[in-house]
Amino acid sequence: MHTPEHTLTTTTRSGRFVVVFDSADPQVREDSAPGLLSTEGFSTETYFSRLGVAVVDADSDHLNALRSRCQAERRPVHVLPERIYRVLDAAPAARPAELPDSFTDTEELTWGLQAVRSLESGYTGAGVRVAVLDTGVDLEHPELAGRGIVAESFIDGETAQDGHGHGTHCLGTVGGPRSREDGPGYGVAPEAELFAGKVLGDDGSGSDTSILSGIDWALQQECAVISMSLGADVPEVHPPYVAAGRRALEQGSLIIAAAGNNARRSSGENGFVGAPANSPYVMAVGALDPQLGIADFSARTLPGRGGQVDVAGPGVDVLSAWTGDQRHRIISGTSMATPHVSGVAALLAEATGFRARELWAEIVQEAARLELPSVDVGSGLSLAPPAEEQQ
Amino acid sequence: MTSPGERPVGWIVTVDEERTARLDEVVAELQAAGLRVNRVLTSLGMVHGRATEEQLEALRSVDGVVSVDREQEHRISPPDAEVQ
Numbered sequence: 001m002h003t004p005e006h007t008l009t010t011t012t013r014s015g016r017f018v019v020v021f022d023s024a025d026p027q028v029r030e031d032s033a034p035g036l037l038s039t040e041g042f043s044t045e046t047y048f049s050r051l052g053v054a055v056v057d058a059d060s061d062h063l064n065a066l067r068s069r070c071q072a073e074r075r076p077v078h079v080l081p082e083r084i085y086r087v088l089d090a091a092p093a094a095r096p097a098e099l100p101d102s103f104t105d106t107e108e109l110t111w112g113l114q115a116v117r118s119l120e121s122g123y124t125g126a127g128v129r130v131a132v133l134d135t136g137v138d139l140e141h142p143e144l145a146g147r148g149i150v151a152e153s154f155i156d157g158e159t160a161q162d163g164h165g166h167g168t169h170c171l172g173t174v175g176g177p178r179s180r181e182d183g184p185g186y187g188v189a190p191e192a193e194l195f196a197g198k199v200l201g202d203d204g205s206g207s208d209t210s211i212l213s214g215i216d217w218a219l220q221q222e223c224a225v226i227s228m229s230l231g232a233d234v235p236e237v238h239p240p241y242v243a244a245g246r247r248a249l250e251q252g253s254l255i256i257a258a259a260g261n262n263a264r265r266s267s268g269e270n271g272f273v274g275a276p277a278n279s280p281y282v283m284a285v286g287a288l289d290p291q292l293g294i295a296d297f298s299a300r301t302l303p304g305r306g307g308q309v310d311v312a313g314p315g316v317d318v319l320s321a322w323t324g325d326q327r328h329r330i331i332s333g334t335s336m337a338t339p340h341v342s343g344v345a346a347l348l349a350e351a352t353g354f355r356a357r358e359l360w361a362e363i364v365q366e367a368a369r370l371e372l373p374s375v376d377v378g379s380g381l382s383l384a385p386p387a388e389e390q391q
Numbered sequence: 392m393t394s395p396g397e398r399p400v401g402w403i404v405t406v407d408e409e410r411t412a413r414l415d416e417v418v419a420e421l422q423a424a425g426l427r428v429n430r431v432l433t434s435l436g437m438v439h440g441r442a443t444e445e446q447l448e449a450l451r452s453v454d455g456v457v458s459v460d461r462e463q464e465h466r467i468s469p470p471d472a473e474v475q
Contacts, residue, residue, distance in 0.1 A: 135467070165470045204467040208403050209430060209439045211465065216432035229475075232465045239458045240403040244435055247408070251434065261474050275463065297474050333475040335467065 012081040017063060021052035022076040028052070036075065040066045055082055099368055099381070103290045105319060110184045111290045112173070112314030112336075116344050118188045119178060121384035125189025125346035130174055130225040131218035132339065133211060134167030136160040136198035138323040141168060143177050152217055153198040154210040163202030165323045169331065170229045171196055172321030173339035174346070183328065186320045188343025188384070189350075195221050200230060208240060211276075215244050219251050224349050224359070227342035228257040229335035231274045235302055238275040242306070245281025252355040256342045258334035259284045259309050260299035270376075271299035273307050280306030283360060286377050287315025287337040294376045298334055301375035311367050312377040313340035341382045351385035399427065399441040401462030402450065410455035411436035417455045424449040 019042075021033040029052035034044045037054055041062070047054040058066075063079050070077040103111035109119060137144065137151055139161060149171070151160035162168045175194045176187030197214035200206035211230070218226045226248065232238075248255050255276075263271030277284035286309040287295035295316050301308045315337030322329035341363065348362045349355065367379040404426070406417050411433075418431055418438055425446035430439045439462070442450060450459050468475045 164467075166467055166475055169475075200465065200467060204469060206465050207401065208460075208462045208465075209401060212403065212432055212435060212437055212439070213430055216434045216437070219434035230465050230467055232463050234463070238463060239460050240405055240437060243405045243437070243457065247435055261468075331475050332473060333468075335475045 011084050013084050015057055015059070016082040017056055017058055018080045018082050019054040019056055019066070020078040020080070022078060023052055028075070032075070036069065036073070040069055042066065099292060101291065105184050108179065108184055110186045110319050112318055112340050113178065113185060113188060115288075115292070115314050116188060116340055116382055117384045118343065118347065120387055121347055121351070122387045123347040123350045123385055125175065125192030125343065125350055127193070128189070128225070128346040128349045129193045129195060129221060129223040130189065130227060130342060130346050131195040131197055131214070131221065131223040132167065132171040132174055132227045132342070133197040133199045133214040133218065134170050134229055135164035135200045135202065135204065136162040136167045137171050137196040138162045138168040138321070141321050141323070141327070143180060143321060144168070144172065147175065147194055149194045149196050150221065151196040151198070154213040154217070155198050155201045155206065158198065158201055160196060160198045162198075162323050164200070164204055165329065166204065166229070166335065167196065167198065167200070168323050169320045169329065170227065170335060170339045173318065173336065174227055174343045176321055184319065188340055189346035192343070192346040195223055206230070208238070212240060212244060215248065215255065219248060219253055223253055224355050225342050225345045226253055226255045227339050228255060228276065229333070229338045231258055231260050231277055233260060233262045233274045235272050235278070236275065237278050237304070237306060241276035241279040241282060245276070245279045249281055249356040254283065254345060254356055254359050255281070256283045256285060256338055256345060258338045259286045261297040261333050261335075263297050263299050265294065265296045272302040273299050273309060278302050278307045282306070283310045283341070283363070284308065284378070285310070285334060285338045285341045286312040287332070287334045288312050288377070288381060289316035290314075292370060292381060294372055295332065297332070298376065308378060309376060310378040311341055311363060311382045312370070312380060313337035313344070313382050315340070344382045344384050347384045397443050397445060399443050401439065401441055402426070403460045403462055404438040404440070404450065405457040405460070406436045406438065407455045407457050408436060417453065420453045421450060421456075424453055426450055
């Protein structure tokens with residue numbers, strides 16, 4: 001029985017080795033690998049074909065022969081001494097993740113980009129299409145104008161040009177510059193292919209029609225990620241977004257939406273996840289402050305299927321692009337947390353090739369767990385993929 | 392004077408995946424049932440249009456219709472708000 005005051009420790013055992021055939025191909029694991037072991041004179045008595053793992057008795061010459069054979073056949077293999085596991089008394093307390101106590105914008109990077117480890121990942125989102133469905137984008141913004149943004153308006157009588165600022169801010173966080181001359185870089189995935197769908201008018205309002213039209217367009221454009229920093233403060237699940245979320249996943253696309261800003265935690269109101277983020281097939285994002293605490297306004301999980309906050313991102317005092325001469329602005333909201341996660345999703349999609357449900361799982365798996373209620377932050381702070389050499 | 396039930400409002404019609412390949416047929420049946428079609432979303436298999444509350448049951452009884460839901464409005468904070 002494992003108890004908190006005990007920890008696992010291991011020692012190696014001489015003469016016994018674990019042989020790992022690193023292949024995703026079941027044919028290799030079930031046939032080629034055990035064949036190779038037999039040919040080289042190893043027992044296959046302890047061979048696990050589903051894992052591609054054998055435990056063998058051997059000396060180093062014998063193992064070297066196996067390694068050479070595998071190398072010659074281009075069969076990736078790892079050989080490790082078998083370990084004996086036992087529990088020991090006294091355990092140093094393990095932190096859930098190596099996270100600093102607080103972040104602050106530097107000359108190089110916003111706090112949000114530092115927190116999600118965008119730069120360290122080495123990935124840029126290249127080749128991954130991301131749609132930002134919002135108030136459009138300022139296509140004349142000097143830091144976005146050269147990005148080859150595909151823009152489309154679903155608001156009658158308005159072009160895709162952003163007359164509000166919100167859409168430009170969100171799109172900037174997803175795919176703006178990661179470095180620039182006059183201040184910190186703010187774009188999580190600076191080489192993602194950006195699609196700006198204007199589904200909210202310059203007055204900040206839109207209907208299901210424009211939003212669903214934007215989703216439909218993003219699917220036709222084969223966007224792997226659809227970022228939606230919008231919602232209605234209604235606790236009911238809205239059926240069209242259940243179908244839209246599921247059909248998007250079936251077509252290789254993941255919808256990521258803001259949990260909502262209807263909490264006033266300092267007044268004891270925890271709020272609830274609104275539509276469309278409360279739909280079962282839409283990922284809901286909560287907002288963290290620079291100390292990685294939950295933001296005062298960030299909505300809590302709505303009881304019921306799909307109503308949970310799935311993951312959290314930087315959403316307080318977020319610097320990004322803004323329309324007009326102002327160029328940049330620092331604002332807060334789950335609207336700002338959402339594009340951080342969407343940018344991370346693009347980096348993870350680039351790193352792994354995963355789409356849809358697999359991408360959802362990867363986002364959740366890579367998130368750094370926080371010592372906060374899961375009803376507020378889900379699986380925690382969304383993180384970019386580790387750099388290639390650390391994988 | 393018209394009562395609230397007689398005024399056309401916006402609806403989102405979700406069509407069964409089995410029938411989304413032949414969406415145009417469902418659209419024609421919806422029109423026959425009284426829907427004034429605004430947009431047909433082919434990738435999602437959804438139709439937006441306007442109809443009165445009184446026509447709702449006729450729309451719901453069209454073969455292949457999964458649900459008919461009243462259109463919602465969404466709004467974000469004004470540009471000068473600190474929390475958006």
